Amino acid sequence: MAVIIRTERLTKKFVDLVAVDALDLEVEEGEIFGLLGPNGAGKTTMLLMLTTLLRPSSGTARVNGFDIISQSHQVRKSIGIVFQTPSSDDTLTGYENLKLHGMLYGMPKALREERIKEVLKLVDLTERKDGLVKKYSGGMRRRLELARGLMHHPRVLFLDEPTLGLDPQSRETIWEYIEGLSKREKISIILTTHYMEEADKLCSRLAIMDRGKVVALDSPANLKKVIGGDVVLLKIGNPDLERVKQLEFVKKVQVKGSSVALTVTNANEHLFEILQTIGKVESVEVRVPTLNDVFLSYTGREIREDSPEGGWAERMMNYQSRS
Amino acid sequence: MNEITGILAIWYREFKVFLREKSRIVASIINPVLWLLVFGGGLGSSVRISGLNYQAFIFPGILAQVVLFSSIFFGVYIVWDRKIDFLKEVLVAPISRTSIFVGKVIGGTTDSLIQVLILLVMGWIFGTTGFIPGLHLTPFSFIAAFLILIVTTVSLVSIGLIVGSQMESPEGFQLITTFILFPIFFLSGSLFPINNLPRWLEPLTLADPLTYSVDALRQVILGTSRFSLLHDLSIMAMFMVLMIALGTYAFKKMKL
Numbered sequence: 001m002a003v004i005i006r007t008e009r010l011t012k013k014f015v016d017l018v019a020v021d022a023l024d025l026e027v028e029e030g031e032i033f034g035l036l037g038p039n040g041a042g043k044t045t046m047l048l049m050l051t052t053l054l055r056p057s058s059g060t061a062r063v064n065g066f067d068i069i070s071q072s073h074q075v076r077k078s079i080g081i082v083f084q085t086p087s088s089d090d091t092l093t094g095y096e097n098l099k100l101h102g103m104l105y106g107m108p109k110a111l112r113e114e115r116i117k118e119v120l121k122l123v124d125l126t127e128r129k130d131g132l133v134k135k136y137s138g139g140m141r142r143r144l145e146l147a148r149g150l151m152h153h154p155r156v157l158f159l160d161e162p163t164l165g166l167d168p169q170s171r172e173t174i175w176e177y178i179e180g181l182s183k184r185e186k187i188s189i190i191l192t193t194h195y196m197e198e199a200d201k202l203c204s205r206l207a208i209m210d211r212g213k214v215v216a217l218d219s220p221a222n223l224k225k226v227i228g229g230d231v232v233l234l235k236i237g238n239p240d241l242e243r244v245k246q247l248e249f250v251k252k253v254q255v256k257g258s259s260v261a262l263t264v265t266n267a268n269e270h271l272f273e274i275l276q277t278i279g280k281v282e283s284v285e286v287r288v289p290t291l292n293d294v295f296l297s298y299t300g301r302e303i304r305e306d307s308p309e310g311g312w313a314e315r316m317m318n319y320q321s322r323s
Numbered sequence: 324m325n326e327i328t329g330i331l332a333i334w335y336r337e338f339k340v341f342l343r344e345k346s347r348i349v350a351s352i353i354n355p356v357l358w359l360l361v362f363g364g365g366l367g368s369s370v371r372i373s374g375l376n377y378q379a380f381i382f383p384g385i386l387a388q389v390v391l392f393s394s395i396f397f398g399v400y401i402v403w404d405r406k407i408d409f410l411k412e413v414l415v416a417p418i419s420r421t422s423i424f425v426g427k428v429i430g431g432t433t434d435s436l437i438q439v440l441i442l443l444v445m446g447w448i449f450g451t452t453g454f455i456p457g458l459h460l461t462p463f464s465f466i467a468a469f470l471i472l473i474v475t476t477v478s479l480v481s482i483g484l485i486v487g488s489q490m491e492s493p494e495g496f497q498l499i500t501t502f503i504l505f506p507i508f509f510l511s512g513s514l515f516p517i518n519n520l521p522r523w524l525e526p527l528t529l530a531d532p533l534t535y536s537v538d539a540l541r542q543v544i545l546g547t548s549r550f551s552l553l554h555d556l557s558i559m560a561m562f563m564v565l566m567i568a569l570g571t572y573a574f575k576k577m578k579l
């Protein structure tokens with residue numbers, strides 16, 4: 001398979017903070033590639049460099065065969081991006097924002113109108129298309145930005161937290177469209193996300209980022225395999241785990257207060273034995289590992305779905321009230 | 324081809340925004356009329372300049388003033404695009420920085436010239452009704468003034484864009500009025516003749532690019548001026564070319 005994006009020791013420093021640290025990555029043509037990581041991991045910085053908006057401090061990258069520094073114009077011709085923060089003009093209507101976008105990308109009028117109709121329908125804004133964006137809700141505006149990013153069917157599409165702040169139903173619709181787009185149009189998609197479910201469902205491969213570095217890279221299924229089994233969560237009044245640790249199917253034991261997390265091969269088969277060994281427990285939960293567990297095991301930290309900075313809509317509000 | 328639709332796209336957006344900010348349009352018309360009628364009428368009751376009614380004398384200056392304020396503010400407003408992140412959408416599009424600059428200049432020029440047209444029509448009405456004696460706008464002076472103001476607007480929008488493109492946040496916005504707008508306006512001879520100025524003032528006036536626009540406008544509207552029309556027009560043209568070149572450069576250097 002052809003490589004659509006290749007970064008070569010791509011680095012961005014802000015004064016003394018290294019936001020992206022000498023990254024070497026390859027994204028294959030036609031895949032949906034995910035960047036997963038906590039706040040400040042460097043995901044947005046990475047996308048801004050790949051879309052030619054930020055100049056790398058050192059290193060470079062090729063997107064669709066073009067160098068992001070010396071051939072930035074060709075790179076911009078090959079890409080589309082949905083930014084993390086809103087970037088539409090709120091004195092215009094939704095339709096006008098889309099029309100403007102179509103014009104900026106040199107789309108002929110007939111195609112433009114057709115696509116505008118298509119994406120408006122997709123994000124369910126057809127009825128509100130002539131309303132001023134100023135009067136949209138946070139989620140509506142997010143949907144408009146998505147529609148805009150998808151509208152010109154670029155070769156490579158960057159989505160910076162595409163479904164942040166959307167209700168579950170809109171989120172599912174967007175997922176379906178992104179999947180369809182990637183299949184039908186052979187568009188390569190790079191998305192960042194905090195949502196494990198999203199990464200799990202959409203991405204063919206996933207890079208887990210932390211402090212500017214990639215700490216793991218594989219398919220979601222393989223990443224989960226690395227955990228080496230299912231997760232058994234127990235609440236125990238007085239944990240005495242020495243005997244459990246002896247059991248050969250228990251791979252790992254983590255204790256935090258009265259909560260115990262065991263990594264177990266074939267947990268369902270061995271649950272009875274585990275409980276017998278431990279004795280009295282307050283509660284038991286068995287689950288297949290999630291990407292959250294993967295993340296935890298690589299970084300020692302939880303990735304939080306609702307980030308401390310709040311959701312997209314709140315961030316937007318903060319952003320506006322700073323004016 | 325793509326570049327042309329890109330330029331049209333920027334222009335389309337600026338024009339929509341202009342039409343939507345009705346209060347700005349109204350203010351931009353009321354202000355010069357106040358200057359003309361109240362300031363001009365008040366001072367004009369005791370002042371005549373080279374045999375002209377004072378209101379007629381400042382009419383060209385007020386035209387230039389409208390263009391000055393509207394153009395510079397338009398240009399500097401690009402910091403707002405940056406603040407609302409709309410600039411990202413434009414900068415990531417596959418059009419050159421030059422096209423973005425050109426689109427902006429055309430957008431700002433359109434805004435200014437719409438205001439100029441309204442003011443010229445009002446001037447014509449004030450003149451023919453005898454409300455401002457001595458102001459006779461003919462079809463020739465109307466068109467000539469309009470052309471002069473196009474050149475002026477392009478230069479001034481460029482200045483605004485140069486300043487705005489290098490500003491990182493709108494914090495310094497107020498300073499623009501103090502350090503750019505008012506000096507350019509007061510030194511341009513909009514409100515007084517520049518023939519016999521005090522020694523220290525004269526070089527400042529001559530360094531003001533708007534001086535030559537006001538002088539040229541006075542020539543075509545009132546038939547009186549300090550320099551020859553050719554002299555004024557040459558300086559205006561050179562200044563415009565310089566500002567376009569600088570503006571293009573500033574846009575190439577502009578960061579997100």
Ligand SMILES: Nc1ncnc2c1ncn2[C@@H]1O[C@H](COP(=O)(O)OP(=O)(O)OP(=O)(O)O)[C@@H](O)[C@H]1O
Pocket residue numbers: 014017019037038039040041042043044045046084
């Ligand atoms: N313009 C800037 N100037 C200085 N530091 C910056 C700038 N932009 C980003 N940073 C810093 O770089 C680091 C990475 O930021 P980035 O926005 O790429 O993170 P992220 O992974 O997108 O996080 P989030 O999930 O919150 O969107 C952060 O520590 C941030 O503070």
Ligand SMILES: [Mg+2]
Pocket residue numbers: 043044045084160
């Ligand atoms: Mg981010």
